[in-house]
Amino acid sequence: MIPPQEQEMLRIQLIPFYFVQEWLTFQTIYSWHLLNTVRLTFFNLIMLFPLGVYLAILFRIQRLKKAVILVFLSSLFIETLQLILSYIGFIWMRGFNVDDLIMNTFGGAIGFWMAGLIKRLMRNAKKN
Template identity: 35%
Template sequence: MIIFYVLMVFPITAVVSFLIYLPAYIYNKTKYGKRSVVRHLSIYCFIGVILSILYVTVFMGGITFHPGYHFLNLVPFVWVKETYLMGFAKMIEQLFMNAVMLVPMGFILPVVFPSVRKWWKTALCVMVFILGIETLQYFIGRSADVDDLIMNTFGGCVGYALFFLLNKLLGERKWWKGALNVQA
């Protein structure tokens, strides 16, 4: 699955991200003037992260608006007692992957948007984004699970922690300030 993503989906995501960012780049260049290449790269990566998450959570596996079933779990940490049909090891793997999937978003959000440079604001943005995805998943034949929301939000917080650490370590570097759009 990872090989398929790298060989097929990643290049498509990169091109679509570029096509989405190009008008924003042109608009921002005329409005704000020249910005650092690292700033443009961080915004471009943000678009790619959003598209990748949407692909994995919504589009991969197909969409149907008349699903044969609706699975909704509103009981937090139910996986501790029940492992469904997949078994304990698969459940742990799924929880881990749900957390890891949102680490890039938790990192790139505060880089791109100065208004979410506090951990709770980043966590809130990630949670609202994932709540929207989980709600959509319920209606397109996928499961909606509060545990996914919890683990995705946790992953976003881990991503923010990485941002926080890098910001402490690199805070005075010119290229880092350029990525954050902070004037030197």
């Protein structure tokens, strides 16, 4: 309901690589919390992977630095938007997590790098 009927604290996590501490906290491999944090970290890694590919192939961006900046800004926009929408009660309470920014950006950079690698391999295959 807009505005929110219940007052909840906004969750803002600004400690880089906090997910590693969470992994170490939940030591057993069968822990639901451990599996959930690993799963969420993996999903954050692959979330903007396609954007990195699109930047390399569709938008023909050549430099990794430019691609990383664009992926980071996209991730920052998503994190900020979910925080704002949570605050006004439009979506269920979400938070702002710097680990999401890191993993989204890293995933986008991997996508950009892999697309560039595939483009080079295809170009070399055409030459031969």
